[in-house]
Amino acid sequence: MRRRNYLAPDGAIIRPLPSCARDAKLLIELYRSMVLLRLFDRKAVALQRTGRLGTYAVSLGQEAVSVGIASAMRQEDVLLPSYRDNGALLWRGVKPEEILLFWGGDERGNQFSGPVHDFPFCVPVGSQAPHAAGVAYALKLRKQPRVAVCLFGDGATSKGDVYEAMNFAGVHKLPLVFVVTNNQWAISVPLRLQTASETLAQKAIAAGFSGEQVDGCDVVAMRAAAEEAIAAARDGNGPHFIEAVTYRLGDHTTSDDALRYRSAEEVQAHWKEEPIARLRSYLVGQKMWTKADEERLAAECHERIEAAVQRYLTTPPRRPETMFDNLYAELPEAYAAQRRELAGEDDA
Amino acid sequence: MPEVTLVEAVNLALGRAMADDPDVVLLGEDIGVNGGVFRATIGLQERFGPERVLDTPLAELLISGLCVGMAAQGLKPVGEIQFMGFIYPCLDQLVNHASRMRNRTQGRLTCPMVLRSPHGAGIRAPEHHSESTEAMLAHIPGLRVVMPSSPERAYGLLLAAIRDPDPVVFLEPTRLYRAAKGDVEDNGEALPLDHAFVLREGRDITLISWGAMLKETMAAADTLADDGIAAEVIDLATLKPYDENTVLGSVARTGRCVIVHEAAHTGGFGAEIAAMIAERGLSSLLAPVIRVTGYDTVIPMARLEQRYMPSVGRIVAAARKTCQYN
Ligand SMILES: Cc1ncc(C[n+]2csc(CCOP(=O)(O)OP(=O)(O)O)c2C)c(N)n1
Numbered sequence: 001m002r003r004r005n006y007l008a009p010d011g012a013i014i015r016p017l018p019s020c021a022r023d024a025k026l027l028i029e030l031y032r033s034m035v036l037l038r039l040f041d042r043k044a045v046a047l048q049r050t051g052r053l054g055t056y057a058v059s060l061g062q063e064a065v066s067v068g069i070a071s072a073m074r075q076e077d078v079l080l081p082s083y084r085d086n087g088a089l090l091w092r093g094v095k096p097e098e099i100l101l102f103w104g105g106d107e108r109g110n111q112f113s114g115p116v117h118d119f120p121f122c123v124p125v126g127s128q129a130p131h132a133a134g135v136a137y138a139l140k141l142r143k144q145p146r147v148a149v150c151l152f153g154d155g156a157t158s159k160g161d162v163y164e165a166m167n168f169a170g171v172h173k174l175p176l177v178f179v180v181t182n183n184q185w186a187i188s189v190p191l192r193l194q195t196a197s198e199t200l201a202q203k204a205i206a207a208g209f210s211g212e213q214v215d216g217c218d219v220v221a222m223r224a225a226a227e228e229a230i231a232a233a234r235d236g237n238g239p240h241f242i243e244a245v246t247y248r249l250g251d252h253t254t255s256d257d258a259l260r261y262r263s264a265e266e267v268q269a270h271w272k273e274e275p276i277a278r279l280r281s282y283l284v285g286q287k288m289w290t291k292a293d294e295e296r297l298a299a300e301c302h303e304r305i306e307a308a309v310q311r312y313l314t315t316p317p318r319r320p321e322t323m324f325d326n327l328y329a330e331l332p333e334a335y336a337a338q339r340r341e342l343a344g345e346d347d348a
Numbered sequence: 349m350p351e352v353t354l355v356e357a358v359n360l361a362l363g364r365a366m367a368d369d370p371d372v373v374l375l376g377e378d379i380g381v382n383g384g385v386f387r388a389t390i391g392l393q394e395r396f397g398p399e400r401v402l403d404t405p406l407a408e409l410l411i412s413g414l415c416v417g418m419a420a421q422g423l424k425p426v427g428e429i430q431f432m433g434f435i436y437p438c439l440d441q442l443v444n445h446a447s448r449m450r451n452r453t454q455g456r457l458t459c460p461m462v463l464r465s466p467h468g469a470g471i472r473a474p475e476h477h478s479e480s481t482e483a484m485l486a487h488i489p490g491l492r493v494v495m496p497s498s499p500e501r502a503y504g505l506l507l508a509a510i511r512d513p514d515p516v517v518f519l520e521p522t523r524l525y526r527a528a529k530g531d532v533e534d535n536g537e538a539l540p541l542d543h544a545f546v547l548r549e550g551r552d553i554t555l556i557s558w559g560a561m562l563k564e565t566m567a568a569a570d571t572l573a574d575d576g577i578a579a580e581v582i583d584l585a586t587l588k589p590y591d592e593n594t595v596l597g598s599v600a601r602t603g604r605c606v607i608v609h610e611a612a613h614t615g616g617f618g619a620e621i622a623a624m625i626a627e628r629g630l631s632s633l634l635a636p637v638i639r640v641t642g643y644d645t646v647i648p649m650a651r652l653e654q655r656y657m658p659s660v661g662r663i664v665a666a667a668r669k670t671c672q673y674n
Contacts, residue, residue, distance in 0.1 A: 105650025
């Protein structure tokens with residue numbers, strides 16, 4: 001299976017660029033989003049290390065996947081993300097402070113500024129795939145020109161949930177794009193212990209639809225592949241499966257120490273392929289980006305992130321009794337006393 | 349005797365069981381080189397090789413189903429589920445197969461497997477990592493559900509679970525993994541299953557709990573002692589089948605009972621114990637049995653989880669109320 005790519009690790013053009021790459025504004029926007037995500041990640045890790053954030057899943061090295069995919073979606077499309085897809089949420093309008101609230105252990109982070117129909121981060125691996133099939137079925141049933149986009153990791157492809165969703169999506173030709181971020185590792189388990197299949201993309205064959213491998217460090221390739229797949233799904237041509245081949249440069253989460261199971265040399269080697277330097281080299285080579293632009297961007301991101309962190313840190317805590325407030329549409333009378341107890345109201 | 353943490357005691361028991369019995373096989377996600385996300389299996393792949401300490405694909409239903417197949421062949425598989433929130437895909441295998449293989453085949457095939465999982469809240473973990481749904485498992489006929497509350501009992505009960513000829517779900521209180529320390533001698537001695545442990549004797553009131561909540565329950569007993577109330581504290585340890593006689597014997601002496609669990613109130617395992625006491629021990633009761641439990645909400649994420657969990661204060665208040673009743 002050929003792996004779709006356009007930009008070499010040094011930013012050189014490998015084959016004729018797709019039409020989206022002629023849009024200079026878009027390329028810059030993709031670049032800016034990847035940089036924002038990387039700096040946001042770095043800040044989140046620092047917050048975790050100083051006890052101000054819970055466990056956090058880093059996107060380091062994978063920025064091109066979630067940014068590339070989300071950039072090809074329309075607002076009315078439906079995103080079903082995994083816990084590592086911060087980049088896609090940010091692109092869709094979720095505020096950085098909302099993402100921090102979620103990882104800081106506050107459910108209000110899921111009451112976010114992104115599209116109201118988008119799903120929250122999915123923590124039980126792969127369990128969002130059947131939701132995506134349900135969403136896509138609903139879109140099709142109502143004849144809406146909208147598409148569901150479901151993101152998950154390579155580990156998730158071992159779960160029945162993912163096979164079951166793919167199978168159903170194939171049967172009903174659903175408007176659904178599956179995107180697996182193949183970052184080579186599911187915590188400490190390497191891909192070769194996850195599957196004996198040569199690619200993950202070929203799993204689509206068994207489900208009766210098309211699949212392809214894309215260089216997940218090439219944001220142009222990610223964007224182009226997503227754009228085509230989403231357009232085809234919108235036109236009624238059914239599902240598509242994108243395997244974004246990338247590499248997790250960081251630890252699995254802030255609770256993980258990747259040096260326990262993989263060598264520093266292996267990680268070092270993959271730094272040569274990472275997506276941000278790659279696009280920057282291309283942009284600089286095309287005279288679309290300068291050192292001054294870079295400095296301005298860094299300052300802007302810094303300011304935006306610091307402001308978000310301030311808003312996060314100064315968000316007043318929820319009152320304990322609010323843990324009942326979104327449990328049911330209306331709190332059943334049976335639980336009113338429990339809510340009063342949490343509110344510290346005397347129940348005598 | 350060396351002092352070890354609860355998770356180290358689990359590691360010792362697994363190593364001992366594997367050394368004693370070549371049929372013991374471990375399987376799970378990240379349990380090999382990484383030694384498990386809590387390091388319960390650390391060093392075991394080095395010692396026993398990747399065929400007996402198997403990193404599986406990311407598939408919980410597979411882990412539980414593999415255990416059923418291996419066990420039917422006479423192996424003694426010990427599966428690890430990384431967090432209790434991810435145990436639910438195993439339910440199909442546990443309910444429909446593991447728990448009833450012996451019964452379905454009238455003893456021709458059996459299922460001597462153990463499924464281990466961390467249990468419960470209180471470690472500021474992400475969403476879905478803090479489940480305490482033991483009552484759901486304890487409802488399944490044919491299963492054993494065991495939860496240690498100290499390194500000593502983690503060691504002895506896990507050995508017993510692995511040697512047991514039937515399927516056991518072994519729930520390890522995450523909050524105590526590193527917080528609980530105790531002297532454990534790696535002597536291969538098991539502790540009895542289906543047996544409650546009296547952690548503290550007292551004549552005024554019986555406090556019953558299991559797993560991590562025993563920490564607060566014991567602290568509450570200390571506070572009550574300052575009031576002159578002598579609380580007997582029972583660690584139920586095996587929830588399925590549980591030791592009704594130890595519970596009834598204690599309540600017969602004290603006449604009062606408070607049950608403490610972190611899981612949600614309605615349909616929690618406390619309800620089972622209270623009902624059993626009402627059926628078999630009503631005449632010894634001097635006060636209604638009270639449950640101190642988690643609320644009937646989803647266990648909140650880190651910021652509010654402490655407010656969800658039964659506190660020492662809530663246990664003490666319930667015990668006092670019970671003692672004032674006449
Ligand atoms: C069903 C389930 N099992 C186990 C876990 C614990 N866990 C969290 S992430 C992870 C590895 C996931 O790997 P992959 O799907 O490749 O995604 P990545 O983290 O690499 O993005 C595991 C085992 C989980 N969250 N959900």
